[in-house]
Amino acid sequence: MTECVECGADVTLHEDSEVGEIVDCTTCGAELEVVDRHPPVLDRAPELEEDWGE
Amino acid sequence: MPLTNDANAADAAAVDTETDADALTATVVGGSGFAGGELLRLLAGHPNFELVGATSREYAGKSVGSVHPNLRGSDLRFVEPGDLDSADVLFAATPHGVSMAQIEEFYEVADTVVDLSADFRLNTTEQYEEWYDGHDAPDYLDEAVYALPELHREELPGANLIAAGGCNATATILGLYPLFEGDLLSGDEQIVADVKVGSSEGGAGASKAGSHPERSGVVRPYAPTGHRHEAEIEQELGASVSFSAHAVDMVRGAAATCHVFPEEPVSKGDLWGAFRGAYEEEPFVRLQSGGSGVYRYPEPKAVAGTNHAEVGFELDPGNERVVVFSAIDNLVKGTAGQAVHAANVALGFEETAGLEFQGLHPVGSP
Numbered sequence: 001m002t003e004c005v006e007c008g009a010d011v012t013l014h015e016d017s018e019v020g021e022i023v024d025c026t027t028c029g030a031e032l033e034v035v036d037r038h039p040p041v042l043d044r045a046p047e048l049e050e051d052w053g054e
Numbered sequence: 055m056p057l058t059n060d061a062n063a064a065d066a067a068a069v070d071t072e073t074d075a076d077a078l079t080a081t082v083v084g085g086s087g088f089a090g091g092e093l094l095r096l097l098a099g100h101p102n103f104e105l106v107g108a109t110s111r112e113y114a115g116k117s118v119g120s121v122h123p124n125l126r127g128s129d130l131r132f133v134e135p136g137d138l139d140s141a142d143v144l145f146a147a148t149p150h151g152v153s154m155a156q157i158e159e160f161y162e163v164a165d166t167v168v169d170l171s172a173d174f175r176l177n178t179t180e181q182y183e184e185w186y187d188g189h190d191a192p193d194y195l196d197e198a199v200y201a202l203p204e205l206h207r208e209e210l211p212g213a214n215l216i217a218a219g220g221c222n223a224t225a226t227i228l229g230l231y232p233l234f235e236g237d238l239l240s241g242d243e244q245i246v247a248d249v250k251v252g253s254s255e256g257g258a259g260a261s262k263a264g265s266h267p268e269r270s271g272v273v274r275p276y277a278p279t280g281h282r283h284e285a286e287i288e289q290e291l292g293a294s295v296s297f298s299a300h301a302v303d304m305v306r307g308a309a310a311t312c313h314v315f316p317e318e319p320v321s322k323g324d325l326w327g328a329f330r331g332a333y334e335e336e337p338f339v340r341l342q343s344g345g346s347g348v349y350r351y352p353e354p355k356a357v358a359g360t361n362h363a364e365v366g367f368e369l370d371p372g373n374e375r376v377v378v379f380s381a382i383d384n385l386v387k388g389t390a391g392q393a394v395h396a397a398n399v400a401l402g403f404e405e406t407a408g409l410e411f412q413g414l415h416p417v418g419s420p
Binding site: 006007008009024025027028029030031045 | 322323326327330334341342343344345346347350
């Protein structure tokens with residue numbers, strides 16, 4: 001169990017999760033990268049930018 | 055025509071449902087409109103209610119499926135209001151003014167009344183004088199509980215008169231409520247709410263502005279100032295809110311965009327704390343603020359047909375602005391689903407009973 005860096009909600013990682021894996025927070029939907037396993041640490045995953053007409 | 059417990063009431067056979075042995079009986083006054091149809095749909099599938107009656111002057115004698123095609127196959131037929139049998143709970147989906155005029159007759163039919171109109175949403179006669187055309191039954195205003203469980207869960211158990219909130223108001227209130235609950239707004243700030251609404255908010259009756267050629271494709275300002283839902287928004291939030299609405303090209307849905315300017319700087323962490331604090335344990339509110347995937351902010355399509363609300367926000371530090379988004383299905387979370395949810399709480403049922411539908415994906419214009 002660790003914490004979402006976006007919203008602070010608990011995020012549960014499965015036992016086989018690996019560094020570099022991308023997971024999503026079930027509370028806020030943010031995509032998170034597993035940057036360490038012991039203890040588990042998450043960071044915001046790099047995002048593909050989209051053109052929304054800007 | 056007053057409502058009575060007429061022994062000769064039409065044989066409105068109960069809809070076949072998997073109901074609990076201790077189910078309460080429920081009846082719907084004004085069952086032929088869109089909100090009434092949603093009540094019939096939700097109550098017919100509810101494990102703790104046995105749907106035993108529905109009224110419609112226009113369609114008396116006809117099956118409910120003849121008006122609401124999604125209910126075809128039901129044995130239930132509309133009856134005249136005066137032929138309504140007694141029930142444990144009466145849901146009223148009638149136009150503004152009917153429930154306040156007939157509240158005593160409603161109580162002759164049922165001990166618990168859940169009203170979907172605006173007739174009992176406001177707390178005082180003075181508010182009705184200001185925003186509506188006064189009130190015919192002011193003695194009942196004190197006992198009415200505003201239905202939205204996210205704000206009134208503690209007051210609902212045992213309530214005899216429940217007033218479902220307006221759809222635009224519900225979307226706006228759910229969006230802004232965490233900012234007040236989390237003390238990020240004091241009520242002195244300027245708040246602007248703009249709600250995009252679907253055509254079903256206008257009801258099942260015909261109007262020139264609502265005809266398909268006129269309504270299709272519009273982004274039409276509707277009641278840009280002075281909308282009556284502003285009264286209940288301000289009542290529930292305890293703050294002034296400048297409200298406007300646009301009619302847009304969808305059938306179901308209300309999407310609120312609210313612009314607020316906190317007096318003190320706030321961070322995304324502050325906002326997440328406030329929104330999670332308000333809604334993390336709520337069964338029918340989903341937080342959607344950026345995140346990932348195609349639907350990154352609240353979206354009416356994602357909640358169409360469901361009792362869920364999506365709520366989210368974004369921070370605009372350069373303008374010291376917080377923009378809040380909220381999306382609901384106006385006929386479910388904004389009306390009939392909210393009424394059933396509140397009744398569940400009031401009567402001690404499982405809160406989510408009869409309201410578990412998760413919606414559809416993909417889906418076209420809802």
